[in-house]
Amino acid sequence: MRLLPSLAALALLAAGTGWWLTAPKPLPDSTFAGVTGDATHGEQVFTAAGCASCHMAPGAEGEAQRVLSGGQRFASPFGTFLAPNISPDPTQGIGGWTLAQFGNAVMRGVSPEGEHYYPAFPYSAFNKMTVQDLADLKAFMDALPPDATPSLPHEVGFPFNIRRSLGGWKLLFLRDDWVIDGTLSEPETRGRYIAEALAHCGECHTPRNLLGGLERGRWLAGAPNPSGQGTIPNITPAKLGWSEDEIVEYLTSGFTPEFDSVGGHMAHVVENMSRLPESDRQAVAAYLKKVPASE
Template sequence: MKKLLTGLLVLGLVGGGAGWVLTAPKTLPSDTFAGIAGDAAKGEAVFWATGCASCHMAAEAKGEDQLKLPGGQRFETAFGTFLSPNISPDPAHGIGGWTLEQFANAIQKGVSPEGQHYYPALPYAAYQNMVPQDVADLYAFMQTLPAVETASLPHEVGFPYNIRRSLGGWKLLFLPSGWAVGGDLSEAEQRGRYIAEAMAHCGECHTPRNALGGQTRSAWLAGAPNPSGEGNIPNITPAKLTWSEDEIVEYLTSGFTPEFDSVGGHMSHVVENMARLPESDRQAVAAYLKKVSPVE
């Protein structure tokens, strides 16, 4: 019995140690941004494409106030309520004291400057596919925004989801790699994929998830229950989204559908962001959506 207990203890220690190593936060290679300088002017387009303001501005902010990013918006999910943090350049309450590398590790690896896992409410699963130059440009632009002296509020997440280290296991199991839509794509379709899958992170809302919040990639963009519990987010694969490419472009520009309806809810922010991009980018997204595998 003593040998058995000793053996179980050793196995427990080995297993615990292995789990601790496997769930440790992983950061980008140290030379990721070697020789890269951020361009704030180009970063503005990246800022709108990535939708930073939509979640981090004050609720109901309009006009220039959308460039103030104090956080505080509440996002209710089955795992708890997540509150967007202050990401203004304020050095005390925002990200003004972050380096480019710390910023990149946050949005692409889900790792804080203190070395803790971030919850995937931050869409690093999508942002991980952004190229370093765009990340550097985004960082440069965000440093030009107004600093807001508003403290970030803590998430309202209970046990066991409040165990940050467990997110390392979630990342091992569910963090996707590569593109959801492959195959032989034209240059425009590749651009649309980059915008939709990486920067605009369309799959974060439009793709269904399993019980632990991992995306069901076999049903990419096939629609999902609204995390708040109110209604559903629509299927935008060609099986259900039968609009022409021109009609999709018009929707992403004006918010009006071919049926003379208008965009509502959080999608209105997405349309506002898309409308700020060059029309060629909206055309690229429309071309990409036609290449997504149809899911009934």
């Protein structure tokens, strides 16, 4: 009978340890001290990160793409995620957020209420953003049109609807180091920042394990489409045989060397990339040539 109290104590200790380990971990309070955002540069960050591509209303075109009312649906093996309203509306959007709250959401996947966000929101890439770029991004987004459309709930069933369990996912898979490391030229370093952080290319082009963690050893080697329809291509040198100039042209015009044209969600990516300085597209091309070939 003495064993029962001991087992109960161990169970309580294990539960407490698990609760502590899976707790959201916000950024230090000092992270944004003295940081002021520049909205002009923030527009470039916004474009590179493709914020409108996911958070505009379904089917939005032209300037309506900058009304970030949300509502697009993103199917996955874990359920369907619906992009929330991130317009500056103070009630339905994020207009009332402080820079620290915005930073915790984007770089740590932690909501202002202290809950984990699902990694369908690519904070696992955005956590490599510079603090200044983050502040610039918020300054630009604060000036976009507000919209009072309520965010819709995600369609995620048990056990994936237990938000606290995402703390365990973060412990296993959330990393802030670069995938491609070592000595890089200035353009390659800039390309890495765009591809691995802002544009979060690996989130789609890298295969995932059964728990949804990126298989970094097969970086950019292609993956099944989360919707279950088709595949996302391998863009390592093993499959993408284009020259750097051809990659730049594709990211500018959407045309491949074979005179095919971009389609699907990648069309939004190319549209965003085409708005960046050409030096950034050249940097991405240089980075892709640095990625190890993977079959």
